[in-house]
Amino acid sequence: MSKTPLSFTIFLSLSLFFFPSITASSITDRYLYGGCTQQKYTSNSPYESNLNSMLTSLVNSATYLSYNNFTMVGGSQQDVIYGLYQCRGDLSMPDCATCVARAVTKAGDMCRGSCGGAVQLDGCYVKYDNATFLGVEDKVVVLKQCGPSVGYNPEGMGSRDAVLGGLAGSGGPFREGGSGVVRGVAQCMGDLSYGECQDCLSEAITKLKSDCGTADYGDMFLGKCYARYSIGGAHQASKAHGKSGKGGERTFAMVIGILAGVAILIIFLAFLSKICGRQGK
Ligand SMILES: *[C@@H]1O[C@H](CO)[C@@H](O)[C@H](O)[C@H]1NC(C)=O
Numbered sequence: 001m002s003k004t005p006l007s008f009t010i011f012l013s014l015s016l017f018f019f020p021s022i023t024a025s026s027i028t029d030r031y032l033y034g035g036c037t038q039q040k041y042t043s044n045s046p047y048e049s050n051l052n053s054m055l056t057s058l059v060n061s062a063t064y065l066s067y068n069n070f071t072m073v074g075g076s077q078q079d080v081i082y083g084l085y086q087c088r089g090d091l092s093m094p095d096c097a098t099c100v101a102r103a104v105t106k107a108g109d110m111c112r113g114s115c116g117g118a119v120q121l122d123g124c125y126v127k128y129d130n131a132t133f134l135g136v137e138d139k140v141v142v143l144k145q146c147g148p149s150v151g152y153n154p155e156g157m158g159s160r161d162a163v164l165g166g167l168a169g170s171g172g173p174f175r176e177g178g179s180g181v182v183r184g185v186a187q188c189m190g191d192l193s194y195g196e197c198q199d200c201l202s203e204a205i206t207k208l209k210s211d212c213g214t215a216d217y218g219d220m221f222l223g224k225c226y227a228r229y230s231i232g233g234a235h236q237a238s239k240a241h242g243k244s245g246k247g248g249e250r251t252f253a254m255v256i257g258i259l260a261g262v263a264i265l266i267i268f269l270a271f272l273s274k275i276c277g278r279q280g281k
């Protein structure tokens with residue numbers, strides 16, 4: 001039996017196992033928007049420790065649920081902090097966890113010292129604040145993006161409108177649809193009721209159609225829901241909002257690379273010790 005084919009097989013299967021997840025996460029972790037409250041908290045205060053437990057809870061919970069909310073009540077009444085996260089409904093749990101960890105890190109960096117913060121990445125959303133917002137519908141436009149116009153094309157626009165109509169008409173917090181080269185996706189935050197989600201999405205979809213006209217892609221993010229569409233993969237092609245931490249992505253890929261390396265080494269050593277053990281007998 002020769003050693004090389006086996007270690008090579010192990011290496012290949014590990015590579016195949018790890019590399020798709022790098023690609024998937026770097027797409028879902030793309031930064032879309034974020035913001036912080038004006039109000040600041042005092043450092044080393046009970047509020048700061050509640051905030052830290054909030055961020056930890058969000059990250060931990062995202063390893064097994066795609067939506068959750070938390071209320072941290074340590075200290076006095078004015079130290080209460082509320083928070084939630086929502087992963088896009090089609091993300092796997094590992095991708096959800098990675099995304100929320102990224103969003104929390106981003107919010108923590110961007111909103112250092114602020115009482116509240118919110119970050120939307122492609123695959124997930126996180127928000128925390130000392131004013132309660134849980135279970136409150138919010139239809140304020142927070143991000144609107146329209147791609148370049150493809151000109152009026154009755155067939156393309158007809159499919160676009162049909163896909164958006166399908167999103168508006170189906171139920172549940174996560175909706176996706178497609179027709180030909182048109183893809184659409186819609187998501188409500190998990191704290192909205194069925195009726196609030198319906199109401200929020202129908203507004204997002206109406207605005208998307210009226211504001212983006214004949215654009216080849218459109219994104220309409222309201223406070224508690226969003227709707228997006230693209231024609232012919234226009235989102236993937238455009239890197240208009242790709243200024244999120246490229247360094248972070250590289251670090252992540254490196255960590256995965258190192259983990260894969262260590263795994264290969266362990267398997268290789270186990271393999272060697274097995275051979276040596278056999279030879280020793
Ligand atoms: C949030 O915290 C800030 C700063 O401590 C405070 O001024 C504000 O009143 C708080 N808001 C609520 C709703 O407690």
Ligand SMILES: *[C@@H]1O[C@H](CO)[C@@H](O)[C@H](O)[C@H]1NC(C)=O
Binds near residue numbers: 190191
């Ligand atoms: C917050 O989470 C709790 C469970 O931890 C749940 O019972 C409650 O309905 C949630 N609230 C909202 C507004 O989603």
